[in-house]
Amino acid sequence: MMQKILFEERDLERAAEVTRFFERHLVSLSVRAPMTFDSDTAPYRAADAILLSLGADASEVARYVSYVCPQVTCPIIVVSDRVLSDIEALKILESGASDCLASPYCDRVLLARVRARVRRNIIVRARMRPQNYRFDKFGLDTQSRELLTARSSARLPRKECTLLMHFMLNNHAAITREELLEVVSAEDLDLSDRSIDSLVSRLRERLVAMGGRAEIIRTIRGFGYAFESTVEPIAGDEDLRALL
Structure with missing residues (x-):
């Protein structure tokens, strides 16, 4: 699903600039005035x-973060257009912020930081409450790594399951080969860009062999890939196959 960032x-002017950049990378950005949590x-x-x-x-931002943080489940990232002192950065991080990014930085780094924090938050929440997924004509049991259709099933190798999970959690977003490499590198430190392409091809072939569409994983020439399917989270205690 497309990530929603507030x-x-x-x-x-700065808000419009960041919005345009994020939207080019298929991330929805909505802008609010500062410190307006209580208004809506x-x-x-x-x-x-x-x-x-x-x-x-x-100090004022730190107080605001400490107020908002217990009331939301998503990461809070503070960005500054000036250099921060160590004391200022510590105040912000100790207030509950997940990250603090100070000038100089580019929008690409900001986007990467946001995606990394969102990804980490998803992983932590998934560990707290097991969750499965449904997409296209498939279901994925995240505990057993079993890929299901109404009539067949296959247990995914760990790297393919990790790759598919990342695709599903960032569906319709353009994802670079470098990002995919980072995601699966924990499984094999010797992976390369070419290995990523081979891994994506194997996953795509598996989906096609089980009746899926080859274009569900779209190649973006010179950049990476995009997962073109709506993804629906399914509670871990529901009968996944019965929903296919």
Whole structure:
């Protein structure tokens, strides 16, 4: 599913610039005025991550983060257009922020930090409550690594399951080969870009062999891949096969 990021920023020109960049990478960014959590909490609770622009005193932002953090389940990332002192950064991180990014930085680094924090949050929450997924004509049992259709099943090798999980959690987003390499590198430190291509090909062939569409994993020439399917989370205690 497309990631939904909420960005508190008073500089509308800067907000528009970041929004355009994120949207080019298929990430939805909604902009709010600073420190407006209490005016409408719903967008904050629905967000996959919250970006807070440091436009005020670091102590004031830290107090705000410590107030918002217990009321949301997503990571909060503070960004500053100036260099922060160690004391300021510590205040912000100790208040509950997941990350603190200070100038100089580029929007590509900001996007990578956001995706990394969202990914980590998803992994932590998934460990707390096992969750399966349904997409296209398939289901994935994340505990057993079993890929299911209404009439067949196959147990995925660990690296293929890791790859498929990352695709599903970032569906419709353009994902670089470098990002995929980072995701599966924990399984095999010797993986290369070419190995990633081979791994994607094996996963695609498996999906096709079980009746899926080859274009469900779209190759983006010179960049990476995109997973073109709607993904639905399914509670771990539901009968996954009965839903296919």
